[in-house]
Amino acid sequence: MPGDRAAANVRLHRELRYLAVLLGFGLLAMPPLIYFAGVATLGPYDGGLAAFLGALYKAFFTLDGAAWLLVAGPYLLFSAIRILTAPLRRA
Numbered sequence: 001m002p003g004d005r006a007a008a009n010v011r012l013h014r015e016l017r018y019l020a021v022l023l024g025f026g027l028l029a030m031p032p033l034i035y036f037a038g039v040a041t042l043g044p045y046d047g048g049l050a051a052f053l054g055a056l057y058k059a060f061f062t063l064d065g066a067a068w069l070l071v072a073g074p075y076l077l078f079s080a081i082r083i084l085t086a087p088l089r090r091a
Helices: 002-028 030-042 048-061 065-090
Strands: none
Touching: 002 030, 002 065, 030 048, 030 065, 048 065
16 A cells, blocks of 8 residues: 555654664764763773774774664664553553
8 A cells, every 4th residue: 555655654764863863872972971971980081082982983893782782772772762652652
C-alpha cells in the first residue's frame, strides 16, 4: 500500500534525524562535558582536554567498544526511554 510506505518513510527519516543529532551530540558535546566533570571530581588529566579528545577520537576511529558506547550513549538512552514509555503513550 502506498500510504503505508509513505508512513514508513516518514518514520525512517525521523529516526535518522534523531540518530544524527544524538550521535553528533555524543561525538562533539559529550566528550568535553565528561572531561570537565572528570577534572572537577578526579583532578587534572595529563595533557589536558586536547590529549583527552585525541585519545577518545583515536579509540573511536579504531573501533574501540567503550568509545563507541560513549558516543552512541545519548541515542541509546533516548531509544531506551522511548521503548519503555511506549505503552504509556498508547494508553
